[in-house]
Amino acid sequence: MIYLDFNRTTPIAPSVLEAMKPYWLTHFMLPGQDHAHAQAVGEALENAREGVAFLAGCEPFEIVFTSGGTEANNLAVLGTLARQDPGHILVSSLEHDSVIGAATSLVSQGWEIETIACQTDGTIDPELVARLIRPTTRMVCLQLANPVLGTIQPVREVADLCHNRGVPIHCDATQAFGKMPVDITSLRADTMSISGHKFYGPKGSGALFVRRGLHLSPIGFGEPREMGLRPGSENIPGCIGLGAAATLAAKCAGDVEIGISDLRDHFANSLISTLDGRARILCEDSPRLANTLAVEMPGDAKRIQRTARQLAVATAQSDAPPDETTRALRAIGMTSAQVGRTLRISMGWTTSREQVDRAIELLADACDGIVAA
Template sequence: MKKPVYLDYAATTPVDPAVADEMIKYLTLDGVFGNPASRSHGFGWQAEAAVESARGQVASLIHADPREIVWTSGATESDNLAIKGAVAGRDNAHIITSTIEHKAVVDTCKWLEAQGVGVTWLDPGSDGRIQPDQVFSALKPETVLVSLMLVNNELGCVTDIAVIGAELRSRGVMFHVDAAQAAGKLPIDVTAMPVDLMSLSGHKVYGPKGVGALYVRRSPDVRIEAQIHGGGHERGMRSGTLPTHQIAGMGKAFAIAEACLEDEIQHLEHLRSSFLAGLEALPGVALNGSDTCRVPGIINLSFEGVEAESLMLGLRDLAVSSGSACASATVEPSFVLRGIGLSDELAHRSLRFSVGRYTTAEEIAFASAQIVDVVTRLRAVR
């Protein structure tokens, strides 16, 4: 059976071979398998050194201090820790977020809302972007936190974090940014932006699944209450034995991403241009989201007269998705696409194509040709 062309990098990325090689060093008796919290012998010291080295590698990609990186099990936990941790113990707390955030943010805010926390839900424009003035207009004296994603996981559009962050810093309001889809895809500087909390994921950057990080700015103004209690690991913010092999893998992945960032951006831009050029002969194709303020690796398209599910069945040689992997268990149309104004009918006709480090020009040519062929055939039998 022919292996499908993988065009779902926004859902997850394959582990870079160099990352896999690094992880193996921390699993077996011949390697550094100790508990990083065991400080009474060399096995633990070596593991701790590996964890701290990786902490520095993750911090370097986003221009943070290594002491500001808190290890988690992934961006979902990071989002939960940031948002719940920011409002814990605060009376009359108020949060601002948007209706098209990742489910880890949306569902967390909905849960807090049910507990009595005030939440203002901002609606994006048709390009999928939240404008700074929307945020500033929604601020209240009791606003504790604003939580917005840097890159939308379904549309690829980019939020103007720097402008929003500067204003929030001047007003003393904490700013959380979900950067799971942004790390390794565009330059990030948490100081210049500026942000107080940033969620990161290993498996979106060619690292392993099951590990992530939360950047927590070292400042008395940024107070986060732990959501997992135990041994007081990670400066008391996240207890639990650290998975050295996964952390080392994430560190290696982030180091590679930093080293090849500019080349990777150029590679993805070329793939995007080639992919869209290959579809130019096909009428009735619309781009969802911004065509200017976006990362190159995520392309969300609507196909007139063709249901996305039927199209995916026809594209058996391509691995694509109709939306976020975290919402794929539902047959409801994407809440992100509905959030930018698409009708249910048009949302049901949309697919997300996402390319990455290992996507080749030949695969893109094959994919675009397949799409043109399948869409043309499906329209002919309507």
């Protein structure tokens, strides 16, 4: 198999797995007890928190461990708005289900949700956000990088105008870490979500950055942990793994980004040439993640995927309730037919030139076979 769906999930890095192993078997205790073994686990947990904070460019006490990006998004939206009277929430049309779902759940309590339309280039216009903000706006939700189109959003510009009007901004950055430099201080987000399995950490691990001075309410109940924002025992191996993945990404992600961007461009150029211009790269002139390509193919994407069985890529659910992929493609104005022809290709740290060239051959053969049939 040639795996080109790294935006969906990544394999766990060997060094991350090695860092986690002792915390399943030998150091299985929970922090918070007086004996030395539990204290050692507590110290390891805080070291992991420091690793995540270093990658994100914030203070360790601003990092809350969660079970992943979905929980982080829910905690950011619901926790920020829990103590406020119902008002107006702005959510970009590109957001993840967990952001949209959390915001939509508040409608029954009198909240109004408004969608920020996306431009055809796959980005949100800050001037549009400025026009949509009202005196009753209580939050703006804008992701940093889109996993389908690869487009990078103007979070800093939107954050500046939000703060000028006293409105907090939540940024889902789960697709950005490990693929591009992320500096929370520069982006000025009030909350920001992180997911471990998007950058070679374990599934079931994540974190939420909560800006110093911002007061959130917990969205679950039980023994308070993580600054009182998350009840229940910590997933110690997962937290350790997230910290190890963050440390690894901080060391090498920048260098890898350059190599992957060259590979992405080679993939795009070679595919278009091989298919005689019958493929189209979406949003290619916009700022994009180095590893991501959304390609409109000359035939049905699902048939191409089934035909190229050695190739693992992502397709949209054009004939089903809208998922994240479908919403992103429809947001830039694509028709149902175009959505059905689109493949999402996302490369990783281990993707090679040989794999890319073989993937292009498989896609070309699949397209030719479909046309011939």
